[in-house]
Amino acid sequence: MTVPDSWVASGVVLLVLLAAAWYVRYVRWGRCRRLMARIPGPPGVPVLGNLLDLLHYREDIMDAFQVYHERYGSVVKAWIGPYYGVSVTDPRDIAVILNGRNILSKPIIYKPFTMVLGDSLLAADKETWKKFRKIMAPTLSIQVINDYISTFNEKCQAMTYQLEIHSQNLPFDVVNYTIKCFLEMVTETTMGVPMNNEGMNQKHFLTNLPKIVDILTYLIVSPWFWSTATFKFTQLYQTLMSLLRPVRDFVALIVKQKTSSYSYTSEEVISYEESDTNTSKQRQGFLDHMVATLSKKPGLFTVQQMIDQALLIVAAATDTSGYTVAHTLMLLGLHQDVQEKVFKEQEDIFGKDINRPVTVNDLNQMVYLEQVINESQRLYPTVPFVGRLLDDEISIDGYILPPGAIVIIPIFLVHKDPAYYPDPHVFDPERFNKENGASRPACSFIPFSSGRRMCLGRSYAYMAMKTMLSVMLRRFKILEYGSREDMDTFKFNFFLKLVNGYNIKIGPRNF
Numbered sequence: 001m002t003v004p005d006s007w008v009a010s011g012v013v014l015l016v017l018l019a020a021a022w023y024v025r026y027v028r029w030g031r032c033r034r035l036m037a038r039i040p041g042p043p044g045v046p047v048l049g050n051l052l053d054l055l056h057y058r059e060d061i062m063d064a065f066q067v068y069h070e071r072y073g074s075v076v077k078a079w080i081g082p083y084y085g086v087s088v089t090d091p092r093d094i095a096v097i098l099n100g101r102n103i104l105s106k107p108i109i110y111k112p113f114t115m116v117l118g119d120s121l122l123a124a125d126k127e128t129w130k131k132f133r134k135i136m137a138p139t140l141s142i143q144v145i146n147d148y149i150s151t152f153n154e155k156c157q158a159m160t161y162q163l164e165i166h167s168q169n170l171p172f173d174v175v176n177y178t179i180k181c182f183l184e185m186v187t188e189t190t191m192g193v194p195m196n197n198e199g200m201n202q203k204h205f206l207t208n209l210p211k212i213v214d215i216l217t218y219l220i221v222s223p224w225f226w227s228t229a230t231f232k233f234t235q236l237y238q239t240l241m242s243l244l245r246p247v248r249d250f251v252a253l254i255v256k257q258k259t260s261s262y263s264y265t266s267e268e269v270i271s272y273e274e275s276d277t278n279t280s281k282q283r284q285g286f287l288d289h290m291v292a293t294l295s296k297k298p299g300l301f302t303v304q305q306m307i308d309q310a311l312l313i314v315a316a317a318t319d320t321s322g323y324t325v326a327h328t329l330m331l332l333g334l335h336q337d338v339q340e341k342v343f344k345e346q347e348d349i350f351g352k353d354i355n356r357p358v359t360v361n362d363l364n365q366m367v368y369l370e371q372v373i374n375e376s377q378r379l380y381p382t383v384p385f386v387g388r389l390l391d392d393e394i395s396i397d398g399y400i401l402p403p404g405a406i407v408i409i410p411i412f413l414v415h416k417d418p419a420y421y422p423d424p425h426v427f428d429p430e431r432f433n434k435e436n437g438a439s440r441p442a443c444s445f446i447p448f449s450s451g452r453r454m455c456l457g458r459s460y461a462y463m464a465m466k467t468m469l470s471v472m473l474r475r476f477k478i479l480e481y482g483s484r485e486d487m488d489t490f491k492f493n494f495f496l497k498l499v500n501g502y503n504i505k506i507g508p509r510n511f
């Protein structure tokens with residue numbers, strides 16, 4: 001009797017599947033368990049792992065990282081059900097992870113972001129990320145951003161006029177002003193759409209975004225929602241969607257205004273890859289370039305994906321920069337000697353002119369101001385964690401981390417390592433002068449992360465933040481108010497947020 005070919009084929013497939021299952025179960029998982037067992041960390045209970053620890057520290061997740069790193073050292077493991085993770089604080093190990101050419105995937109804890117930001121760079125899978133990063137990276141290059149300086153000046157001047165009502169010595173929360181100003185800057189520059197255009201209502205964006213961030217933060221510390229399928233059955237999902245709708249509509253309107261006002265022939269479309277000799281006039285900002293690319297290569301991506309990326313740029317630029325400037329202003333109020341040094345630098349550049357617009361050349365001369373911003377970001381990094389998913393095994397600090405491991409980098413702890421920052425809680429901008437900065441390993445200061453998947457808007461952020469601070473500090477003096485203890489209590493709200501708010505006092509600057 002002969003056996004039909006289809007039976008043989010089915011038998012072979014079955015054998016291959018069984019072998020694969022055996023490999024996963026006993027070889028890969030077994031090896032993974034053995035490798036993870038060698039890494040120190042809080043003991044877990046069967047099946048749930050460290051879920052109870054997570055629930056215990058849910059509201060103060062940053063405390064958990066601090067406690068466990070103090071107890072177990074610079075590499076700490078934890079696991080929850082099928083997910084296993086490692087937190088790493090040594091800059092040399094961080095360099096292996098963030099600067100590793102192929103460590104580009106984001107772990108499942110970023111999944112909730114896809115409900116809000118779709119296929120945007122922040123949480124996209126590796127292949128989608130590569131495609132969009134290549135298209136978007138040139139649109140935030142220094143040459144492009146240099147052209148934005150007049151908009152930065154205009155928006156920051158307008159903000160300082162609004163702040164005049166506070167120059168009567170009464171404290172006020174400055175962060176709403178800085179965030180709103182960065183929102184206006186980023187939409188007008190990267191999207192090329194002025195905020196005063198008809199129909200542009202930033203109100204929902206500004207009021208809804210913090211509530212959306214609250215929900216996302218809750219999801220990050222709720223492992224049962226990481227896959228998001230279960231979350232979609234909850235009332236909170238409906239709330240998230242209703243908050244999201246006006247925010248996405250706001251960005252969709254920006255995109256629509258751009259697409260409808262744009263008509264060009266394919267010759268006008270500038271390909272960054274094709275032309276090395278682009279003048280700044282030829283170089284396009286983010287949205288122009290996306291629209292142009294799509295018209296040149298229809299089908300390369302969808303309009304929805306363009307909206308996803310636009311929403312990410314706007315969201316990524318506003319809160320991060322707004323909080324960083326607010327921290328810096330608070331610290332300058334508490335450290336009058338540092339403020340005087342910053343002001344002296346401004347006087348050297350601008351003389352007694354409080355109104356002269358900032359130029360790119362001026363920004364390059366604001367070396368001490370940049371040191372101050374860096375020290376502020378060291379103490380209060382607005383993005384306190386970044387994560388990666390390992391696709392392959394890597395070795396750090398004598399341990400082998402298995403594929404599938406979630407690696408978390410608690411930036412706020414990395415920045416307080418006394419080995420690189422003696423008296424780590426002291427505010428001292430001299431840590432970032434040329435000499436001191438050069439003596440530390442690169443990944444000891446990573447407010448924008450590091451490597452191929454680091455922040456795309458780093459240069460934009462520095463130029464915009466320095467312009468804002470220059471315009472403000474020439475007009476106002478930040479008066480002494482409150483104490484450093486007021487800034488000691490912060491919490492993880494995707495961003496690092498001060499619990500007591502961002503209160504400062506300002507007075508007119510007397511020349």
Ligand code: HEM
Pocket residue numbers: 121122123133140186190312313316317318320321324382383386387447448449450452453454455456457458460461
């Ligand atoms: C002080 C201000 C800012 C800080 C501290 C900051 C920090 C960060 C951090 C830590 C990441 C995650 C990187 C990683 O996963 O390794 C990130 C991603 C990103 N940021 Fe920023 N950012 C700031 C301002 C901006 C601005 C102004 C823009 C745009 C104009 C921007 C656009 C982006 C984008 C597009 C990503 C995703 C990058 C990718 O995954 O390829 N950011 N940022």
